[in-house]
Amino acid sequence: MQYLISVIDDRTGSATADEMEAIDAFNEQLIADGHWVFAGGLSAPSDATVIDGRGEGTPLFTDGPFLESKEYMAGFWVFEAPDLDVALKLAAAASKACNRRLEVRPFL
Amino acid sequence: MNDIQEAITRAHRGEWARVVASLTKRFGDLDIAEEAAAEAFATAVERWPEDGVPPNPGAWLTTTANRKAIDRIRREAKRDDKQKEAQMSYGEPPEPLGVIDDERLRLIFTCCHPALGMETRVALTLRMVGGLTVPEIARAFLVQETAMGQRITRAKAKIKAARIPYRVPSSEDLPSRVSGVLAVLFLVFNEGYLATGADTDPVRHELTAEAIRLTRLIRALLPDDGEVAGLLALMLLTEARGTARVSRTGELVSLDEQDRGAWDTAMIAEGHQLVRERLATRIPPGRYQILAAINAVHTSARDVRDTDWSQVVALYDQLARIDRSPIVALNRAIAVAELDGPDVALAIVDGLGDKLSGYHAYHATRADLLRRLGRSAESRAAYDEAIELAANTAETAYLTRRRNQLA
Numbered sequence: 001m002q003y004l005i006s007v008i009d010d011r012t013g014s015a016t017a018d019e020m021e022a023i024d025a026f027n028e029q030l031i032a033d034g035h036w037v038f039a040g041g042l043s044a045p046s047d048a049t050v051i052d053g054r055g056e057g058t059p060l061f062t063d064g065p066f067l068e069s070k071e072y073m074a075g076f077w078v079f080e081a082p083d084l085d086v087a088l089k090l091a092a093a094a095s096k097a098c099n100r101r102l103e104v105r106p107f108l
Numbered sequence: 109m110n111d112i113q114e115a116i117t118r119a120h121r122g123e124w125a126r127v128v129a130s131l132t133k134r135f136g137d138l139d140i141a142e143e144a145a146a147e148a149f150a151t152a153v154e155r156w157p158e159d160g161v162p163p164n165p166g167a168w169l170t171t172t173a174n175r176k177a178i179d180r181i182r183r184e185a186k187r188d189d190k191q192k193e194a195q196m197s198y199g200e201p202p203e204p205l206g207v208i209d210d211e212r213l214r215l216i217f218t219c220c221h222p223a224l225g226m227e228t229r230v231a232l233t234l235r236m237v238g239g240l241t242v243p244e245i246a247r248a249f250l251v252q253e254t255a256m257g258q259r260i261t262r263a264k265a266k267i268k269a270a271r272i273p274y275r276v277p278s279s280e281d282l283p284s285r286v287s288g289v290l291a292v293l294f295l296v297f298n299e300g301y302l303a304t305g306a307d308t309d310p311v312r313h314e315l316t317a318e319a320i321r322l323t324r325l326i327r328a329l330l331p332d333d334g335e336v337a338g339l340l341a342l343m344l345l346t347e348a349r350g351t352a353r354v355s356r357t358g359e360l361v362s363l364d365e366q367d368r369g370a371w372d373t374a375m376i377a378e379g380h381q382l383v384r385e386r387l388a389t390r391i392p393p394g395r396y397q398i399l400a401a402i403n404a405v406h407t408s409a410r411d412v413r414d415t416d417w418s419q420v421v422a423l424y425d426q427l428a429r430i431d432r433s434p435i436v437a438l439n440r441a442i443a444v445a446e447l448d449g450p451d452v453a454l455a456i457v458d459g460l461g462d463k464l465s466g467y468h469a470y471h472a473t474r475a476d477l478l479r480r481l482g483r484s485a486e487s488r489a490a491y492d493e494a495i496e497l498a499a500n501t502a503e504t505a506y507l508t509r510r511r512n513q514l515a
Contacts, residue, residue, distance in 0.1 A: 001271050083273040084223060085281070106270045 002037060002078055002107040003087040007100050009074035012044045019099050026097035030079070035090055037078035045072050074100070078107075112157050119165040120149060121321070124239030126166060127173050129211035132274060138218075138264045140177050142236060148173035212237065213276050213329045216322075220289040221272045228263045229292045235260055237325075238318050248299065248315055289326065290339050290396065293319050297343050301350075302500050310354050310502035316347050334386050338397030341382035345403035348375035353502075360506035364412040376407045398427045417446040434463040442473055450480040468497035472507060484514045 015023065030036040045065035053059035065072065077094060081087040087104055095102045124145060131141035148169045162168035219232040231249070234240045240248075246256035266272070277285040300315025323340045330336050352370040355361050383404040386397050393401070402423045409415040424440035437460055445453035454477045457470070464470035475490035491511035498504045 083271045084221075085273050085277070088223065104270075108269070 001082060001087075002080055003084075003091075004105045004107065005077040005079060005087075005091050005094060006073040006103040006105070007041075007075040007077075007098060008071050008103060009100050010071050012042060012074045014074070015041075015098065019097070022097040022099075026094055030077075030090070035079050035081055035086075037080050039075070039077040041075035042073060112161060115161040115165065116149070116152055116156060119152065119169060120239055123166040123169050124149070125212045125215060125237045125325070127169050128236055128239075129215040130170055131173055131177055132215060132218075133211055134174070135177055135181070136274070138236060138267060140180060141173075142264075144173040144177035144180060145169075145239075147176040151176075210276065210329070212325060214274050216289055216326065217276055217285060218267060218272060218274050220285070220292050221267070222285070222288055223270065223272060224263055224266065226292070226295070228259055229288070230295050231256060231259055232263045233292055233322070234296065234318065237322060240318065244314075248312060286326075286330065286333060287335065290323075290335060293323050293326070294339060294396075296322075297346075301346060302503070310358060310360070310500055311350060313350070316343070316350070319343060320347060334389065334391055335394040335396045337382050337386055338394060338400045341379045341386075341400035342396050342403060344375045344382070345379035345400060345407050348372040348379065348407065358502055358505055359509065360500070360502040362506065363406065368410060368412075371407065379407070380404050393426075395427065395431055398423055398430075402427075415446070417443055421447050434460045435467070435469075438464060438467075438470060438473060445477060445480075450477040453477055454481065466497065468494045468499070468503070470494075471497065472503075475507075475510070479510070479514060487511075488514050 027036065027039065045068075048065040050062040050064065050066045051059055052062070075098075079087055079090050081090060084104075084106070087106075091102050091104045127145045127148065128138075128141045131144055132138055135141060151172055152165075152169060156162075216233065216237050219236050220229045224232065227249075231245050234245045234248075235242065242257045242260060243253050245260075246253040249256070276282070297316055297319035300312040300317075300319060303310055303312045303315075320340070320343050323336065323343060327333075327336050327340050348371050349363075349366060351372070352366040352368070353361055361367075379400065383397070383400050386393060387401075402420055405416055405419050405423070420443040421440065424436065424443055428436050428440060438457065441453045441456040441460075444456060454474070457474055457477060460470060471490045471494035475487050475494055478484075478487035478490055488511055491507055491514075495504055495507045495511065498507060
């Protein structure tokens with residue numbers, strides 16, 4: 001079972017050196033314990049492009065994110081975990097490491 | 109009620125959670141478990157009057173529910189989802205009754221999982237463990253039936269999709285998870301004890317009784333947990349005064365005015381026994397145990413004048429050390445008024461105004477203290493504020509009378 005853990009922030013690339021260190025240590029543990037799938041930071045929503053290729057003809061490109069909000073996903077992890085209790089425990093440690101709020105969502 | 113109906117009611121109370129729990133374990137799906145359990149009880153309602161009550165109603169219901177679940181999965185498997193067929197083959201046969209007490213505990217912990225909203229936990233526990241119908245739960249919490257149905261459906265979907273595990277938490281997580289379960293049960297009890305809403309009965313015994321029943325269940329399963337015992341004692345000592353708490357005209361009767369002869373002595377005895385049992389362990393008590401001890405002091409006095417107020421204040425001091433909430437401080441002040449006088453209490457209460465100005469009991473307490481100090485005009489204003497904020501019909505009636513009695 002995989003879970004997407006979104007890092008909620010109102011800025012991107014805002015992690016301090018201490019936070020980066022804590023995140024690295026957390027990630028190493030995640031890999032050692034077999035929960036690591038993938039993780040990454042994301043650039044600002046203003047760098048996003050929304051694509052609509054549903055209709056006939058040329059796809060439509062729109063500058064900016066699909067929804068405007070004060071807070072957004074600044075980065076993410078994908079955890080491998082047997083159930084939500086394990087995912088929540090890992091996410092709690094992740095939240096402490098990166099010093100941000102997180103959202104946990106299961107993959108279908 | 110005839111014998112058959114009584115047997116069905118009793119089976120529903122006693123066996124519902126067991127049936128749901130054993131099916132959840134077998135089929136790994138709350139939806140299937142709940143619907144099959146409901147179908148089995150519906151079948152009992154049809155069949156028992158004709159065939160008689162089976163010798164072991166619990167086993168009959170579990171077997172019937174199992175068959176219903178398999179039928180349901182077959183129907184669904186034929187329609188669309190072939191995978192479901194596979195799920196049936198690894199299901200173990202139903203376990204004998206008695207072994208599955210632990211299953212009900214798993215069910216309670218699943219329904220009270222911290223990833224679910226508090227209101228959802230309450231609703232789901234009442235449905236899956238308590239066996240209340242969706243309309244009953246909706247009525248109890250004054251929401252639309254469809255909204256309550258959706259809330260429960262969403263919760264079950266989340267449990268499945270997010271894979272909320274069906275198990276008793278590890279010993280490391282158990283204390284924090286039990287406290288969440290107790291909070292759910294205390295909410296259910298309080299809603300019954302001081303029901304909110306203009307059109308509801310002031311006391312909803314079906315909710316208080318359900319909360320006590322479920323707490324007894326947790327107690328049977330976790331006999332060494334002090335806070336479980338404490339909460340059960342607290343509920344019993346509160347419920348024991350239930351009939352004396354509301355007058356025939358639907359007015360709240362305060363503790364000092366209650367007919368103590370109308371208190372339920374058996375419940376009080378059981379509550380006292382639990383409190384003594386916890387005291388004997390010498391383990392520092394938690395919130396529910398201290399609240400139970402306070403209620404034990406109140407219910408020990410045969411006359412309000414015999415109340416050991418210094419003991420009550422000492423217990424509130426103890427409570428205030430572990431729970432700094434202004435509501436605890438307010439309740440402590442009420443006891444202080446009896447021990448040190450209303451002027452001392454009023455000084456404490458006035459200091460809580462910033463935090464409690466939206467809470468009816470704050471104004472009601474001030475009103476009473478001001479009345480006792482002979483400050484009628486201020487008292488009247490405080491009663492008015494309390495009446496404005498009170499949501500319980502019996503309480504509103506009580507406050508109105510007290511206001512109107514002011515000189």
